Amino acid sequence: MLPWKRLLRPLAVLLLTAAATVVPTATAATADTAQAEAAPSRGWNDYSCKPSAAHPRPVVLVHGTFANSVDNWLGLAPYLVNRDYCVFALDYGQLPGVPFFNGLGPIDKSAEQLKTFIDKVLAATGAAKADLVGHSQGGMMPRHYLKFLGGAAKVNALVGIAPDNHGTTLNGLAQLLDHFPGAADLLSTATPALADQVAGSAFLTRLNAGGDTVPGVRYTVIATKYDEVVTPYRSQYLDGPNVRNVLIQDLCAVDLSEHAAIGLIDRIAFHEVANALDPAHATPTTCLSVIG
Numbered sequence: 220m221l222p223w224k225r226l227l228r229p230l231a232v233l234l235l236t237a238a239a240t241v242v243p244t245a246t247a248a249t250a251d252t253a254q255a256e257a258a259p260s261r262g263w264n265d266y267s268c269k270p271s272a273a274h275p276r277p278v279v280l281v282h283g284t285f286a287n288s289v290d291n292w293l294g295l296a297p298y299l300v301n302r303d304y305c306v307f308a309l310d311y312g313q314l315p316g317v318p319f320f321n322g323l324g325p326i327d328k329s330a331e332q333l334k335t336f337i338d339k340v341l342a343a344t345g346a347a348k349a350d351l352v353g354h355s356q357g358g359m360m361p362r363h364y365l366k367f368l369g370g371a372a373k374v375n376a377l378v379g380i381a382p383d384n385h386g387t388t389l390n391g392l393a394q395l396l397d398h399f400p401g402a403a404d405l406l407s408t409a410t411p412a413l414a415d416q417v418a419g420s421a422f423l424t425r426l427n428a429g430g431d432t433v434p435g436v437r438y439t440v441i442a443t444k445y446d447e448v449v450t451p452y453r454s455q456y457l458d459g460p461n462v463r464n465v466l467i468q469d470l471c472a473v474d475l476s477e478h479a480a481i482g483l484i485d486r487i488a489f490h491e492v493a494n495a496l497d498p499a500h501a502t503p504t505t506c507l508s509v510i511g
């Protein structure tokens with residue numbers, strides 16, 4: 220066997236391992252996905268919830284790669300529910316025979332699942348529009364829905380926490396694909412979403428052609444300079460009207476959150492999410508926001 224062929228599988232495994240840090244291994248890996256979607260006792264996906272006058276739009280949470288509707292949101296979902304939001308979370312990007320770990324299928328198909336889910340949420344709540352909050356792939360994938368699937372008419376705001384809006388080099392690791400014939404095809408076949416997220420992919424080229432944003436939607440990007448997955452971290456930022464790019468360390472210099480933590484447990488980031496969802500009543504985000 221040629222030396223480069225022996226390297227194909229280790230390379231693919233290394234890429235998968237690196238990308239898996241999008242979120243830690245499912246905290247609720249024993250939870251059944253269907254059960255998670257019908258679990259108002261957890262505080263979200265309660266289809267009897269009606270948005271309040273203070274928060275008139277439901278919030279849809281969009282998990283990241285290798286995550287699901289439970290594990291990615293054990294911190295943020297209760298945080299928002301406790302602030303009187305109707306909160307919903309979907310599972311998307313499932314691969315046949317792969318339980319619990321979602322966000323792996325072709326991203327354009329995942330956006331179609333998001334479209335179906337948002338229609339369901341709007342029908343249940345009676346709201347005209349939803350607000351979206353996504354982590355990593357979940358902060359980028361909705362942009363396909365907004366741009367190509369008519370989502371701009373049904374979404375008020377998109378908040379991306381460490382989103383890979385312009386792809387990632389995985390600290391340069393993805394660039395190695397060019398040196399190993401067949402490696403990119405293997406990656407695309409096994410986990411299409413990972414291939415779609417590599418900087419320069421056909422999916423991202425189409426997504427970002429003609430501008431990052433669409434009219435009528437407010438965009439917020441919340442990034443950390445310690446991100447080890449979406450690199451360089453500034454590639455997360457968006458350009459265009461109605462965009463606010465936030466570096467969490469500009470709000471609290473001692474915040475050491477990396478890619479996973481900023482979406483899972485960082486209450487400073489959570490406070491900034493709440494500000495983005497209700498800018499009319501935003502309050503300063505500081506290091507003290509951890510106790511807010």
